Amino acid sequence: MRAVTAEARPGAPGSRVVRVRHYVAGGCENGGGIGRLVGYIVATADESRVAHRVTDTRGPRWFAPISLVRLAWAILSMALDRLFVPGRIHHIHVAGRGSTARKLVLAGAARTLGCVHVLHLHDYAYADDFAARSPRQRRLVRAMFRGADRVIVLGNGDRMMLETLLGVDGRRIEIFHNCVPDPGPRTLRIAPAPLILFLGRLSERKGVPELLSALASPAMAGLRWRGVIAGDGPVAAYREQAAALGLSGRVEMPGWLDSGQTRTLCQNADILVLPSHAEGMAMAVIEGLAHGLSVVTTRVGAHEEAVIDGENGLFVPVGDEAALAGTLARLVSDPDLRNGLSARAREAYLSRFSMAAYQLRLEAFYEAILSQDQARVHAR
Known part of the structure; x- marks a missing residue:
């Protein structure tokens, strides 16, 4: 049985701060568009409400000796969180190909340890990637997505794919369109050479x-x-x-x-x-x-x-x-x-698509996951 706790929020007696660990191949600097999004989330978050950490699951690029150590360290971090920060939400960012292989291991560890975890799908053709896998791999991928506490997708197409192809309950899927920080208003101009x-x-x-x-x-x-x-x-x-x-x-x-x-x-x-x-x-x-x-x-x-x-x-x-x-x-x-x-x-x-609106939705999303998990624990 997993007992979920939350830590006191600074400056707000009786309220709580949500702790989140993101798992991103390459981290924020070498994680491509996924890393850039997570970097924006971390940089613009209000740490008094949600405290984010980022764990690199691969290194700058796939190189087996380093990447396997990175993955092992990510699993160890998850296990230590389970012992010392049991209320932390584990936000696992997944795409196709090698990313899915790594996240099968991470998500399996999360289920074994009893960690609250979210899968966040970023991919350009995940249905094709899924179809190219062996029957055994397909069963594992289905179990990974069905076993997550919640799944985030980028749009309606991925939502439909998860429901129809992977059998994920639509009530556990949330659409979060990508976003970026506001760079400020743009002055309209006529450039001589656009x-x-x-x-x-x-x-x-x-x-x-x-x-x-x-x-x-x-x-x-x-x-x-x-x-x-x-x-x-x-x-x-x-x-x-x-x-x-x-x-x-x-x-x-x-x-x-x-x-x-x-x-x-x-x-x-x-x-x-x-x-x-x-x-x-x-x-x-x-x-x-x-x-x-x-x-x-x-x-x-x-x-x-x-x-x-x-x-x-x-x-x-x-x-x-x-x-x-x-x-x-x-x-x-x-x-x-x-x-x-x-x-x-x-x-x-x-x-x-503003970052401010995204952060508010993300905070509410995390709070709802913790509240529902606590309700399940108390009902047992």
């Missing part, structure tokens, strides 16, 4: 090859614009591809940026482009809305829950280089269109 910005891992899945082709197209050739394609991945190879297309003087590829560098770049950009083939809910899209950029992306994952075509952003078909080139050329040529999308992007962010 800056087109891409944020994300440089890869085919993110649509980088067709983005480069679109930027090198005749539709863009005679227009004034600048481009930055920022992110990790095979940067050198994509620089070579850009050079071969004649883009070296117009497009920069600085590699991966931290949150401060990303914010500075967004403040100077005009258009955010992410022509992905698959996503959950891309952090880059939310960054674009928050900074009041003209967002160009694809109808994948939960993007249609954030972007309304022609209202606060523009959609292009997946893999359609001509449509992407035409849309970017239209935005570069039309400052009034950019400014209109910019204003409505900020409105969408403030009404639905």
